[in-house]
Amino acid sequence: MIRIRDLSVRFGEVEALRVAALEIASGERVGVRGPNGSGKTTLLRLLAGLLQPTSGSVEGRPPPGRGVLVHQRPHLYRGTAEENIAQALAWQRRPRRAAAQWLDRVGAGHLRDRTASVLSGGERRRVAIARALAVGPDCLYLDEPFAALDEAGARSLIEALRAFPGTLVVAAPTLEGAPIDRIVDLHRARIQA
Amino acid sequence: MEFLAEGVREAVRLVLAGDATTFHAVYVSLLCTVTSVTAAALIAVPYGAWLGLYRPRGAQAQVFLLRVGMSIPTVIVGLLVFALLSRRGLLGSLDMLYTKGAIVIGTTLLAFPLLATLAHGAAAGLAPEVVETPLTLGAGRFRSMLAALGEVRVAMAAAYLAAFGRCLTELGISVTVGGNLVRRTRTLPSTIQLELSRGDFAAALAPGLILVLLACGAAALTHRLSREARS
Numbered sequence: 112m113i114r115i116r117d118l119s120v121r122f123g124e125v126e127a128l129r130v131a132a133l134e135i136a137s138g139e140r141v142g143v144r145g146p147n148g149s150g151k152t153t154l155l156r157l158l159a160g161l162l163q164p165t166s167g168s169v170e171g172r173p174p175p176g177r178g179v180l181v182h183q184r185p186h187l188y189r190g191t192a193e194e195n196i197a198q199a200l201a202w203q204r205r206p207r208r209a210a211a212q213w214l215d216r217v218g219a220g221h222l223r224d225r226t227a228s229v230l231s232g233g234e235r236r237r238v239a240i241a242r243a244l245a246v247g248p249d250c251l252y253l254d255e256p257f258a259a260l261d262e263a264g265a266r267s268l269i270e271a272l273r274a275f276p277g278t279l280v281v282a283a284p285t286l287e288g289a290p291i292d293r294i295v296d297l298h299r300a301r302i303q304a
Numbered sequence: 305m306e307f308l309a310e311g312v313r314e315a316v317r318l319v320l321a322g323d324a325t326t327f328h329a330v331y332v333s334l335l336c337t338v339t340s341v342t343a344a345a346l347i348a349v350p351y352g353a354w355l356g357l358y359r360p361r362g363a364q365a366q367v368f369l370l371r372v373g374m375s376i377p378t379v380i381v382g383l384l385v386f387a388l389l390s391r392r393g394l395l396g397s398l399d400m401l402y403t404k405g406a407i408v409i410g411t412t413l414l415a416f417p418l419l420a421t422l423a424h425g426a427a428a429g430l431a432p433e434v435v436e437t438p439l440t441l442g443a444g445r446f447r448s449m450l451a452a453l454g455e456v457r458v459a460m461a462a463a464y465l466a467a468f469g470r471c472l473t474e475l476g477i478s479v480t481v482g483g484n485l486v487r488r489t490r491t492l493p494s495t496i497q498l499e500l501s502r503g504d505f506a507a508a509l510a511p512g513l514i515l516v517l518l519a520c521g522a523a524a525l526t527h528r529l530s531r532e533a534r535s
Contacts, residue, residue, distance in 0.1 A: 199438075202438060202442055202447060
């Protein structure tokens with residue numbers, strides 16, 4: 112269970128996020144909805160342990176590697192899509208040979224031998240999500256995962272996310288079709304009651 | 305102009321004749337430069353990248369000090385190393401003054417702030433996703449830093465070559481702590497300085513030509529690396 116209490120994140124003079132209380136149970140699927148600049152990315156980075164609160168507390172966050180964030184503009188390293196996943200598996204000391212099957216699960220098996228630099232935005236996103244799933248996280252945080260995806264790509268991704276057994280937090284301006292149990296609304300850096 | 309052309313002709317003849325003293329200076333220059341820049345890079349690049357990627361407390365002050373270090377004249381670095389290695393100095397017991405080791409220590413100190421500053425600049429300019437991706441995938445801070453450095457490898461290679469150029473051409477350190485001893489610590493720049501003080505322009509120009517060739521080689525290597533990275 113992740114618990115956030117009286118939390119504030121400030122970047123200089125700007126308050127990027129304020130949360131009075133938020134709880135996310137293990138295995139729960141939560142959607143975070145809000146317009147651009149509402150603090151969705153800040154909340155996900157906070158949950159993933161990539162950001163510390165300026166004040167307040169956040170308890171129960173799994174450590175990096177167990178809680179994995181897929182960025183809105185995911186970064187892939189040089190090499191093929193498969194090599195990117197193999198690299199992540201190597202970081203976690205897992206067998207690299209399992210890399211290709213994770214691409215199949217998000218409907219991106221055909222991208223296996225393509226170099227990261229030639230992939231489109233939607234393709235990069237699917238490879239990045241396959242990479243995140245491959246390391247077997249307890250919590251998965253996805254920042255606008257369906258942006259730039261075609262219908263078939265979105266369908267494959269939704270299926271893969273439905274099969275994911277851990278906690279899922281999906282942030283996007285709209286969450287239609289996303290495999291989530293409840294929605295948390297963010298507006299002007301504050302979570303709405 | 306005729307004086308210059310005559311000097312160049314004589315310098316080319318000296319280089320082609322394989323003058324042993326000049327080529328020993330090439331050897332000393334390359335040995336000291338490669339050793340010191342490599343030694344400095346092993347610490348300075350991760351250090352600068354760490355400052356740029358993770359912005360620890362006091363990072364700004366450390367970057368400021370590195371920039372100060374970068375602008376200190378080489379002769380002052382030479383004096384500092386001289387004070388350390390002279391008989392009454394902190395490391396006087398090592399008896400290293402007027403050796404190649406002393407030049408290596410000095411040029412390592414010269415290369416360190418340059419490499420660390422350039423590594424910091426390259427790392428700080430990366431998008432946060434570049435280092436956050438391996439971090440969130442459980443790579444740990446050190447391996448995440450290495451992954452991020454891989455993304456700026458061309459900039460790092462260029463930084464290495466810039467430090468190489470600076471150390472290869474410096475004069476203050478090699479004269480102050482190397483002593484300009486023939487076939488022991490005489491480098492290309494100290495050879496130029498000595499021959500010019502003797503009034504032998506062609507003999508001063510010969511090592512100068514070799515320095516220019518080495519600089520061209522370093523620049524060509526940087527250019528090739530940049531093209532490979534773009535392709």
